[in-house]
Amino acid sequence: MVPDVLAAATLGPVHLRNRVLKAATFEGRTPDGLVSDALVDFHLGFARGGVGMTTVAYLAVCAEGRTHRAQIHVRETALPGLARLADAVHAEGCAINGQLGHAGPVANGRANGVHAITASAMPSPLSMQMMHTATEADLARITRAYASAARVLVRAGFDCLEIHMAHSYLISAFLAPRLNRRRDRWGGSLENRARLARQVAHAVRDEVGNEVAVIAKFSLSDGFKGGLGTAEAIEVAAWLESDGTLDALELSGGSSLMNPMYLFRGETPRQEFIAAMPLPVRIGLRTVGRRFLKEYPYQEAFFLDKARRFRSQLAMPLVLLGGISRLDTMHKAMAEGFEYVAVGRALLRDPNLVNRLAAGTAFNACIHCNRCVPTIYDPAGTRCTVLEEA
Template identity: 75%
Template sequence: MIPDPFAPATLGPVRLRNRVVKAATFEGRTPDGVVSDALIDFHRTMAAGGVGLTTVAYCAVAPEGRTHAEQLVIGPRTAPGLARLADAVHAEGGAISAQLGHAGPVANGRSNGVHALAASRMPSPLSMQMIRTASEADLARITKQYAASARILVDAGFDVLEVHMSHSYLISSFLAPALNRRKDRWGGSLENRARLARQVAQAVRDEVGDEVAVIAKSSLSDGFKGGLTTPEGIELAQMLESDGTLDALQLTGGSSLMNPMYLFRGGVPLKEFAASMPLPVRWGMRTVGKGFLKEYPFEEAYFLEKALQFREAVQMPLMLLGGINERATIEKAMELGFDYVAMGRALLFEPGLVNRLAGEVGGAGACIHCNRCMPTIYAIGGTHCPVLAGR
């Protein structure tokens, strides 16, 4: 039977009011590195708008794992605010997820005051420093920090934990051959490169058991030469499925470090990105930005073709992401065997979209995918749609 995407559904041990997920998109609302009233309002609004699950983005498990200094690090300092955030979402009838991650080479070591880590040593275009090779001790520590962070979030009332395994973050940097040149047990074969992903997922599951749902954000293609390919992404998904540590996979693509527009598609806001950067990076963005921010035309559900290959290869629940704006697309995803859909920009433009689509046959979101929202993660007041702001 094809499920009704707007009816209640189960994700692991968690009951959701529908199958629509607000994907993790950095909110830019933690200027002091803790939960702010603005961050609570952001997710409360998403919950009030009808999503079954809203995801708090970029929750770092370690100080060096932040993308930059103004980002949450899960710990005693942030726990009270996280509990307030969970309570606010629950009060609106929604469930709440936290994206557990370590930015790895995507971290700005200069901003964080500690050098970034990656699978292998490499220069950082963000900090103009060298990124350090993660040692055995680092990986053991970070794995424990994932588990400790998971416990804090569960105690704070979160319903779902999303392990970030994509976009060239730390785990993803191990998966990509171009970023992982190691000769030890963490490099070489996909089995070795996937060791950290599987180890972290197991540690999180061992810590929380069936108290909450545990999912992962996994790449269906990194979109750059030497990145994780679709065949390897499928093989990784099969490994994770065989481990039995996850309740679902959310399929994504692209690399924050190597090819960010592969994920977003649509307009390339080069001028806005350059203007949002500090001077040295701003000059570089104007010089090489067109090569870095490649243009991909937008189309509805642009990851669907690749995602269907995953659907054929694994039995575990899958979340379809990537340019989902229309009720017909959501219904089609259910027909094709996907269990949930994840939306980002469409909800940033219209937080009440899910409520509207639930009662509107043939309804669609109004986001034009100009991507001018992307540079606003650095703006005062946080991530927002400048098209709406200009009206």
């Protein structure tokens, strides 16, 4: 029987009022690196709007793993605010997911005050510094940090933990041959490149057991030459499935470092991106902007073809992401065997979208202009700029 996307469901041990998940979209509402009233209000909008679970984006597991200094670093100091956020979301009948990650080469080492580390040393286009090669000690420390951060989120009352394994963040960088040129046990073969992903997933599951759901955001394709391709990605996903550490995979794609528009599709707001960046990056984007910010036409469920290959070879629950803004698309995902759908930009445009879908009053308000994406660098936070113009 095909599940009803708007009916109650479970994700691991977690009860969800429906199968629509608010995808992680960086909020830009933590100026002090801690939960703010603005961040609580941001997620309350989606909780009141009817999603089954909202996702708090980019919770760094250690200081150098932040994309920049204003990102939340999960630690004891952050616990009271995280608990306040979880309580507020729960009061609206919604579950809450925390996306745990280490930015790796996507970190701005200059802003963080500590050099970024990644699979293999390379220059950072964000900080104009060399990024350091992660040592054995670094990887052991970071793995412990994932487990420690997971425990903090459980204590804060989060229902689900999402391990970030996509978008050229640290784990994703280890998976990509172009970014991982190592000759030790962490590089070379796919099994070696996948070692960190599997090790972190084991550490988090061992720490939290079945107290909460554990999922991963995982690239079905990095979208650049030398990145993780779909065939290898399916192999890694099969290993993660056999390890039994995850309750679901959320299938994403693209690279924040190498090809960001592969994830978004639709219009490419180059001028808005250039204006939002610090001066050195702004200069670089003026030179290489068209090569870096590529054009991909938008279509509903644009990752579906690649995601079908995962569905045909895996038994574990899968979350379909990418261009989902209509109820018929959600129904199609359920009919094709996906257990959940994740929605990002359409919910930024209309946080009340799920309630409208249930009432039969929704329309496809998101025009896929992607002008919301550069607002992650704006002091006012991530938002739909079309709404401001209405």
